[in-house]
Amino acid sequence: MSFLAFFFIVVSLVSFVAAQLILKRAMEATKSTGFRNAQFVSKVTGGVILMTISFFLTLGLLQRFDLSYLYPFQGLSVIFITLMAAVMLKEKLNLRLTIGALLISVGIVLVSLS
Amino acid sequence: MQNRPSGFGNPWLQLALSVACGLVSEFLLKRGATEVANTDSAWSWTGVNGLASPLVWWAILLIIASFISWLYVLRYIPITIAFPLSRVVDILVPLGCWIFLGELISPLRWCGIALVVIGLALVAKPIAQIEERL
Numbered sequence: 225m226s227f228l229a230f231f232f233i234v235v236s237l238v239s240f241v242a243a244q245l246i247l248k249r250a251m252e253a254t255k256s257t258g259f260r261n262a263q264f265v266s267k268v269t270g271g272v273i274l275m276t277i278s279f280f281l282t283l284g285l286l287q288r289f290d291l292s293y294l295y296p297f298q299g300l301s302v303i304f305i306t307l308m309a310a311v312m313l314k315e316k317l318n319l320r321l322t323i324g325a326l327l328i329s330v331g332i333v334l335v336s337l338s
Numbered sequence: 339m340q341n342r343p344s345g346f347g348n349p350w351l352q353l354a355l356s357v358a359c360g361l362v363s364e365f366l367l368k369r370g371a372t373e374v375a376n377t378d379s380a381w382s383w384t385g386v387n388g389l390a391s392p393l394v395w396w397a398i399l400l401i402i403a404s405f406i407s408w409l410y411v412l413r414y415i416p417i418t419i420a421f422p423l424s425r426v427v428d429i430l431v432p433l434g435c436w437i438f439l440g441e442l443i444s445p446l447r448w449c450g451i452a453l454v455v456i457g458l459a460l461v462a463k464p465i466a467q468i469e470e471r472l
Contacts, residue, residue, distance in 0.1 A: 244417060251412040268409075279401070283385025283394070286371040291364070295428065302422050309417045317418055320460050325422045327457030332428045334450025 229288065233297050236281035241304045243274035245312055252313075292336050299332025349414040352407040353423060359404035361427045361434075363397040370394035422461045429454045 250267035257264065285294055306325040310317035343349075370393030371385070379387065388394045411420050429451045435441040443451070 244421065247409060248412045248417045251409055254413060275405070280385040280388075283367065283371055283388040285385075286368060287375040287385070287388070291368045299425070299428065302425050305421045306418050309421075313417065315416045315418045318464075320463065321418055321422075324457045324460030325418075327453045327460065328422050328425050328428075329457075331450045331453030331455075331457060332425060334453060335428060335432055335447050337446065337450075 229285065232281050232285060233294070236278045236285065237297055237301060237304070239274040239281075240278040241301055241308060243271045243278065244305050245308055246274065247271035248309065248313060295336035296333040299329050299336065302332070303329040343414075347410075349411050353411045353415070353420060356404045356407035356411060357424055357427050357430075359400045359407070360424070361430055363400040363404065364427070364431065366393045366397035366400070370397060419461055419465060423458060425454070426458055 246267050250264050250271060253261075253264055253267070282294070303325050306317065306321065309315045367388075370391035371388045373393065374387060374390045408424075432441075432443055432447060432451065436443050
């Protein structure tokens with residue numbers, strides 16, 4: 225794998241994780257303020273832009289590598305999103321959820337390695 | 339998770355719908371992207387040339403449907419629970435290939451599937467308790 229491929233895989237993963245966290249925050253806000261406010265619109269727009277970047281980078285990577293090769297990196301998103309949601313969104317994270325997310329991540333990596 | 343809507347608005351149903359659309363879109367994207375692959379062009383790193391394939395456009399429609407369901411899910415379910423559960427799609431792909439296409443699954447892959455199932459069970463257990471209380 226070239227440096228460029230690694231770089232695009234990382235950018236795609238980071239933008240995907242960031243998008244999920246921003247979208248969660250946007251949807252949480254709708255509970256109290258509804259959908260018609262500038263904060264909701266700007267957050268959803270930001271999330272959609274980040275997801276679009278991640279989508280096209282993945283499409284570019286899929287043209288060069290097998291899905292089974294790229295999947296382990298998608299698997300890592302589970303553990304990243306779980307940890308970042310606890311840190312940035314202050315979601316409750318207990319041992320059971322952490323181990324669950326870890327097992328799912330490792331499982332996805334094993335599924336795609338074989 | 340208070341005031342959780344029921345019927346079609348049930349967030350767990352929407353999570354399942356989002357996963358199903360995501361699953362089909364993965365297959366369409368891979369087929370579409372391979373169909374029009376032109377790795378000589380520097381632009382192809384951005385994946386934009388994938389848009390030449392109709393399959394990619396069908397995949398985009400499904401991704402939008404999956405995305406709308408997902409936004410709805412995020413409104414009601416913590417992401418620390420919803421996101422790990424949504425990755426059930428990662429074992430549905432090899433299981434689907436095994437059941438419908440007769441492809442073999444290696445022992446290592448079975449181990450991975452088992453780990454994901456145990457992980458999903460761990461994440462889903464508190465949900466059953468929350469639902470019982472409602």
